[in-house]
Amino acid sequence: MSNKDQKIISRLLDNAKKSELNQKLAAAIYCGNKLPSLNINSHRNKFGKEIKSSGHCEIACLYDIFPEIFKANLTNYVSPRTKFKPNNLTLYVVRYLKTGKNYCGHSAPCVNCTEKIKRSGIKKIVYIDENCNIIKKQVKNYNSNFITSGYRTYSRNNVSVPS
Ligand SMILES: [Zn+2]
Secondary structure, three states: OOHHHHHHHHHHHHHHOOOOOOOOEEEEEEEOOEEEEEEEOOOOOOOOOOOOOOOOHHHHHHHHHOHHHHOOOOOOOOOOOOOOOHHHEEEEEEEEOOOOHHHEEOOOOOHHHHHHHHHHOOOEEEEEOOOOOEEEEEHHHOOOOOOOHHHHHHHHOOOOOOO
8 A cells, every 4th residue: 555545544534533424534535636526425415316325425525527427328428527547546434333453344336336437437445344444446357335324224115326
């Protein structure tokens, strides 16, 4: 793990701590040293039909940079607003845990977010695993089987959520 990654992670932990939700996560998308997007978990819902993962900060970051991804299946997409090419981007996701080692908690993106992340074409992802290790890998090698408690509640109550 590089110094730069360490710095980004501690910066994100400081931000995650400020989330008003029980799940205190923060995500950022970096392009080299530029930081086009940073978000924390929140109740906000600005994603139209995308209510399923609206509170997830990684989705908020994707929305900042690739709003069109929520409408269409795009490959090699260049955001007209930011001009950031997806394959120059790295997504960071961290969870703040008061009791965690170094205040870090498991932050691997859920199944839903993963689908969007893959579709965006973002190249690399950095997150924290169950054992508080910082993991950095190519998005194409990242797979999630993590279903959040929110979705489990939806399915227990037979609530269908638009996709
Ligand atoms: Zn998610």
